[in-house]
Amino acid sequence: MTFEHEVATKVAVPDGLPMAPRPFVIRRTRRETYDTFTLELESTIKTKPFSFAPGQFNMVYVFGVGEVPISISGDPDNMDKLLHTARAVGTVTKRMSALGKGDVLGIRGPFGAAWPLAEAKGKDVVIVAGGIGLPPLRPSIYSIMRNRGEYGRVCLLYGARTPSDILFPREMETWRKKHGIDVFITVDRSMKGWKGNVGVVTTLIPKATIDPLNTLAMIVGPEVMMRFSALELLKRGIDPATIYVSMERNMKCGIGLCGHCQFGPHFICKDGPVFPYNRIKELLMKREI
Amino acid sequence: MFQVAVTAMVYRIETAAVQSLIEVLHQQNYSVLGPTLRDGSIVYDELHDASDLPMGWTEEQRPGYYRIRKRNDEALFGFTLGPHSWKKFLFPSISKLFSASRNAKGFNVLKDKAEPKGGTKPLAFFGVRPCELHAIEIQDKVFASGDYKDPQYNNVRAQVFIVAVNCSHPAETCFCSSMGTGPGVEGQYDLALTEIIDEKQHFFLIEAGSPKGEQVLENIQHHPAEGNEVSKGEDVVRTAASNMKRTLDTRGIKELLYENAEHPEWEKVGARCLSCANCTLVCPTCFCNTVEDSTDLGGTEATRTRKWDSCFTLDFSYIHGGNIRTSTKARYRQWMTHKLASWIDQFGTSGCVGCGRCITWCPVGIDITDETRVIRDNNGSA
Numbered sequence: 233m234t235f236e237h238e239v240a241t242k243v244a245v246p247d248g249l250p251m252a253p254r255p256f257v258i259r260r261t262r263r264e265t266y267d268t269f270t271l272e273l274e275s276t277i278k279t280k281p282f283s284f285a286p287g288q289f290n291m292v293y294v295f296g297v298g299e300v301p302i303s304i305s306g307d308p309d310n311m312d313k314l315l316h317t318a319r320a321v322g323t324v325t326k327r328m329s330a331l332g333k334g335d336v337l338g339i340r341g342p343f344g345a346a347w348p349l350a351e352a353k354g355k356d357v358v359i360v361a362g363g364i365g366l367p368p369l370r371p372s373i374y375s376i377m378r379n380r381g382e383y384g385r386v387c388l389l390y391g392a393r394t395p396s397d398i399l400f401p402r403e404m405e406t407w408r409k410k411h412g413i414d415v416f417i418t419v420d421r422s423m424k425g426w427k428g429n430v431g432v433v434t435t436l437i438p439k440a441t442i443d444p445l446n447t448l449a450m451i452v453g454p455e456v457m458m459r460f461s462a463l464e465l466l467k468r469g470i471d472p473a474t475i476y477v478s479m480e481r482n483m484k485c486g487i488g489l490c491g492h493c494q495f496g497p498h499f500i501c502k503d504g505p506v507f508p509y510n511r512i513k514e515l516l517m518k519r520e521i
Numbered sequence: 522m523f524q525v526a527v528t529a530m531v532y533r534i535e536t537a538a539v540q541s542l543i544e545v546l547h548q549q550n551y552s553v554l555g556p557t558l559r560d561g562s563i564v565y566d567e568l569h570d571a572s573d574l575p576m577g578w579t580e581e582q583r584p585g586y587y588r589i590r591k592r593n594d595e596a597l598f599g600f601t602l603g604p605h606s607w608k609k610f611l612f613p614s615i616s617k618l619f620s621a622s623r624n625a626k627g628f629n630v631l632k633d634k635a636e637p638k639g640g641t642k643p644l645a646f647f648g649v650r651p652c653e654l655h656a657i658e659i660q661d662k663v664f665a666s667g668d669y670k671d672p673q674y675n676n677v678r679a680q681v682f683i684v685a686v687n688c689s690h691p692a693e694t695c696f697c698s699s700m701g702t703g704p705g706v707e708g709q710y711d712l713a714l715t716e717i718i719d720e721k722q723h724f725f726l727i728e729a730g731s732p733k734g735e736q737v738l739e740n741i742q743h744h745p746a747e748g749n750e751v752s753k754g755e756d757v758v759r760t761a762a763s764n765m766k767r768t769l770d771t772r773g774i775k776e777l778l779y780e781n782a783e784h785p786e787w788e789k790v791g792a793r794c795l796s797c798a799n800c801t802l803v804c805p806t807c808f809c810n811t812v813e814d815s816t817d818l819g820g821t822e823a824t825r826t827r828k829w830d831s832c833f834t835l836d837f838s839y840i841h842g843g844n845i846r847t848s849t850k851a852r853y854r855q856w857m858t859h860k861l862a863s864w865i866d867q868f869g870t871s872g873c874v875g876c877g878r879c880i881t882w883c884p885v886g887i888d889i890t891d892e893t894r895v896i897r898d899n900n901g902s903a
């Protein structure tokens with residue numbers, strides 16, 4: 233079996249310095265939740281439009297502060313703007329969240345392997361997202377919506393910590409109403425006024441409106457969540473060869489030179505972050521790999 | 522692979538010609554780097570002339586033990602390896618990746634400031650052991666052959682002149698025979714030396730491995746070696762091989778380690794290991810590194826610095842929400858499995874050349890060959 237996006241296109245290296253970021257200016261910012269924000273970026277240097285494949289990430293640099301891997305959360309067919317959605321958790325992402333319109337960030341990328349959207353054609357698609365795992369999947373959803381007729385039933389299962397952690401609620405409503413995507417949401421902890429599901433995202437898997445024998449699954453979330461989601465999908469009879477996950481490790485370079493992102497024999501930055509479940513399932517079951 | 526059609530000519534040079542060799546390299550504008558004695562160990566540094574070589578010295582190495590010792594002859598290469606490896610010149614422990622300054626458009630990467638470490642002179646590595654030549658070729662695969670290449674490494678590497686030396690006196694910690702990397706020189710060198718020394722004679726055999734090497738050789742006194750001299754050289758390597766006691770059985774090593782990720786030995790070795798990272802620092806192939814971003818006080822100039830890092834530190838595997846490899850056991854397993862197994866999947870070669878440095882410089886004497894043996898002997902007992 234060939235993994236279609238394995239051959240990630242090599243990115244042009246400005247000035248022969250693969251570790252030097254290109255400046256991008258922030259055109260808009262959007263507060264998604266109390267701790268999560270989206271930045272809309274545009275290159276300050278007039279070059280080719282920024283093209284990427286769903287699932288790829290950039291190394292995002294805050295001047296003098298640091299650089300972190302962040303998935304691209306925008307529409308792959310709209311190359312004018314580059315979108316990143318991040319949760320402010322530490323040094324770099326907190327500084328990033330404080331930036332506003334007109335401020336400049338550094339970008340290196342796009343890097344990594346993408347979601348197998350071509351392989352998914354003609355199949356039902358189940359997308360399982362936990363927390364900040366939803367933004368890395370949004371480009372796939374955009375792509376599917378644009379070519380909606382080529383996919384079967386499409387089902388998004390999304391778990392957030394609390395109702396106020398839910399990302400893109402209005403957009404999800406549109407996906408449901410206008411694009412025929414079944415959206416199921418659950419929260420770990422309920423709050424006053426919440427009438428929806430409570431429980432971990434794996435509890436939604438039995439509800440997924442898909443034909444297990446002809447389904448492709450994409451999962452992003454914390455490692456335990458991905459492990460249990462995959463097991464739950466297997467229980468529903470989904471072929472393990474059609475399950476994909478996006479892995480996360482510390483990354484200092486994004487280009488296979490720093491060694492930090494190793495996961496067994498894989499460099500997550502260049503062999504992943506998207507992996508066929510079959511390729512990494514043994515490693516996923518081991519601790520501290 | 523192709524075979525070299527004709528065996529390169531073997532020449533004899535006298536010991537005094539070693540000085541000429543260094544001089545010729547200097548004349549050709551090389552900065553000559555090689556083994557020299559400093560603070561009780563043999564390290565790699567600038568060689569001004571042949572007297573900087575550790576003449577008449579050898580060393581004793583055991584797990585967790587290294588002492589230099591006088592020899593009773595005047596051998597120039599009568600030792601093996603110290604704590605340094607050539608990686609410190611090709612992949613410096615600290616280097617600046619770029620600097621950038623703020624401007625109206627945000628910031629601007631300053632091209633001229635990518636610092637060429639070790640000056641701009643091309644480097645001549647004088648006295649590269651067989652295992653180290655392999656280690657350099659392994660790091661070439663990491664830094665110079667993927668989709669993304671390290672520009673600093675490549676700039677320096679492209680100009681390196683290599684004078685290799687066949688091994689005559691393996692240390693107790695050496696196991697290059699097992700790894701197929703020694704004790705005879707193989708690979709891309711410019712010149713290769715073999716030191717012949719006994720009560721009656723002291724001279725060198727020399728072979729050119731490249732046009733650059735031939736050109737240097739032309740400039741020093743040499744003449745074709747006689748048949749018995751050539752066979753003396755072969756004896757040196759053969760004796761070295763038969764004197765090598767330490768072994769590592771590499772049969773099916775990748776599968777062995779992959780299948781034994783839960784072997785109880787990891788727990789045991791993890792309890793001994795101090796997580797000090799010495800092994801990764803002395804290893805000639807370990808390449809992991811980290812970057813640090815900083816600004817000047819005014820916040821207008823930013824710099825990114827790259828530093829050697831080690832999979833033995835807790836921070837190495839940090840991601841928000843916790844470190845992945847919290848236990849020393851997991852870190853040792855990561856290191857050894859990477860060296861001997863996953864490296865093969867990643868780069869098509871072992872990540873270990875059998876130099877033994879990690880054994881010698883481990884403060885508690887952990888031995889990668891012993892660890893492999895224990896796992897092999899109780900294969901699958903987890």
Ligand SMILES: Cc1cc2nc3c(=O)[nH]c(=O)nc-3n(C[C@H](O)[C@H](O)[C@H](O)COP(=O)(O)OP(=O)(O)OC[C@H]3O[C@@H](n4cnc5c(N)ncnc54)[C@H](O)[C@@H]3O)c2cc1C
Binds near residue numbers: 301325
């Ligand atoms: C492929 C990939 C895609 C990602 N996509 C997103 C995304 O779309 N949105 C989002 O909010 N987050 C994403 N993350 C996680 C994000 O990289 C971390 O939240 C971020 O690195 C935290 O950095 P910090 O400096 O704010 O936090 P600190 O806790 O201060 O971290 C210090 C340093 O540790 C490293 N580090 C910490 N956490 C992580 C981590 N989770 N992964 C890798 N390195 C880490 C970084 O080098 C960071 O600078 C992604 C991670 C990976 C590997």
Ligand code: SF4
Binds near residue numbers: 874880
């Ligand atoms: S792992 Fe040890 S013996 Fe092998 S190359 Fe590295 S330092 Fe040398």
Ligand code: SF4
Binds near residue numbers: 797800
């Ligand atoms: S194996 Fe030895 S040298 Fe390596 S980290 Fe552990 S104690 Fe240090």
Ligand code: FES
Binds near residue numbers: 485494501
């Ligand atoms: S992030 Fe540096 S090797 Fe993958």
